[in-house]
Amino acid sequence: MSAHADRSVHGFWGNFWRQLRPSMSEATERVSADGLIAFSPVWAAAAIFSLAGDRGMLLFRDGPLLGLMSWAAISVALLLIWRPRWTPLLVLLAGVMATRYAIAMPVAGNNKMIAAFMNAGILAICAHAVLRYGNSAQMRENIYENMRVVARALLAVMYFYGIFHKINSDFLDPRVSCAVALYMPLADGFGLQNSLTGKYFAIWSTFIVEAIAIVSLYWKRWFAVGLLLALMFHFVIPISVYSWYMDFSSLVLALYILSVPREVSERFYDSCARLFRLLRDRFGLLGQALPFGVVIGGAVTLVGVLSVFSRQASIPPSHAYQSVWVLMWVVYGGLTMLLLADAAINHLPWRGTVGPQRPMWLYAVPATLFIVCTAPYLGLRTEASIAMFSNLHTEAGVSNHLVITQPLALFPYQSDVAMIKASSDPDLQHFADRNQGLVMFSLKERLRKKPEQWVTYELNGVRYEKATAHSLGAFTHASSWERKLLIFKHVDFARPKVCTH
Known part of the structure; x- marks a missing residue:
């Protein structure tokens, strides 16, 4: 050097x-x-x-x-x-x-x-x-x-x-x-x-x-x-x-x-x-x-x-x-x-x-934060977008928003929603008991972290029995950047949509 x-x-x-350690003159200001x-x-x-x-x-x-x-x-x-x-x-x-x-x-x-x-x-x-x-x-x-x-x-x-x-x-x-x-x-x-x-x-x-x-x-x-x-x-x-x-x-x-x-x-x-x-x-x-x-x-x-x-x-x-x-x-x-x-x-x-x-x-x-918060309407994440306690729903190509009535869906992450029917994992079983679902990205991530668990879910009218992290390709479905940046709320198709958080 x-x-x-x-x-x-x-x-x-x-x-x-x-x-x-402020100087004496600064300390007396x-x-x-x-x-x-x-x-x-x-x-x-x-x-x-x-x-x-x-x-x-x-x-x-x-x-x-x-x-x-x-x-x-x-x-x-x-x-x-x-x-x-x-x-x-x-x-x-x-x-x-x-x-x-x-x-x-x-x-x-x-x-x-x-x-x-x-x-x-x-x-x-x-x-x-x-x-x-x-x-x-x-x-x-x-x-x-x-x-x-x-x-x-x-x-x-x-x-x-x-x-x-x-x-x-x-x-x-x-x-x-x-x-x-x-x-x-x-x-x-x-x-x-x-x-x-x-x-x-x-x-x-x-x-x-x-x-x-x-x-x-x-x-x-x-x-x-x-x-x-x-x-x-x-x-x-x-x-x-x-x-x-x-x-x-x-x-x-x-x-x-x-x-x-x-x-x-x-x-x-x-x-x-x-x-x-x-x-x-x-x-x-x-x-x-x-x-x-x-x-x-x-x-x-x-x-x-x-x-x-x-x-x-x-x-x-x-x-x-x-x-x-x-x-x-x-x-x-x-x-x-x-x-x-x-x-x-x-x-x-x-x-x-x-x-x-x-x-x-x-x-x-702040401009970056503004752009990040458009994510729900683009098919990206629904959490951490300042959509807390808003009742907003944009998953599966359907929106309850009165201005953006049709999500732009530039990205596919919200397109497929798996309705949970049964699971060996208590957290996923909780969604089944409440007739709630997860976007496939979230489901795969949950199973990736718990590879010993299985889940039965319904997607687009087709039922999948006892799927695991291995059968869903959960270990290779996303990059490290996607795993760091994407996070989604659970999905409730009941209408009117009750407040979750």
């Missing part, structure tokens, strides 16, 4: 890691002016909520590599919460989470896919800043402003498909709509779970809230209107306990920290910093950890006490585990969103100035 190249490499890493400080701990919290939902990985059921990477990511996230000014920790967390996602693919979670795109954006933006700027302050400013562009665009793509995929006959049907599936657990305590008016309100309010959210992302003057509606919506849905929604809502919260005007993030950071300074002054360094200990301890204690006095013989450990995390979300999500809402209201309407135009290459990340 030449001397010049050697100096370049050392300069790259020197500039990058110098941020771990008014830290609230740096939006990265406001974003970093919230992004770390979103990672922890996501990782907590993957219990199998945390317990090493998915292999030692993913288990170790999961615990490594938790460690880095906790350290980033403790030291949010250490920007390289944010980069390290993004790298670990992105690598973990790539190894675990195919991954069905939409929130994990959006987070992976954001993590990829963080890595690209930070690499660009390190190569271009020698000054640490310029580097952080550039990173922050570029990350804001990506975060806002990712939210816009998410809300766009959150509306577009739902424009189908079954989502608009109050008997089966996924909006109603989320509404009923929340309305049950008020005795309104069977209210037809309430069900229609749940359906149409989904469209209204997400439409306002998109407009407000780019209509800066009235950004707070969409933000407040979005915060209320995303705070409530994890409490429905219909699914593990804490990761999704915490992800959106973190992206909003970047999407709001700088002055709002500054005020939000000031509010948080005052609390932690007070605790540090009163209890020393450990005072900063006190709120976390109180919340975690209180949640565990409350769930434990309720379990003891529950009328049920025993509460499943998975339910108790999720209940603890829901309670933690209520406190963390509620407090964080209130502080952000307060900061936003104080800047409504916003009268600041728009910063300089950012480079166009930043839009490559």
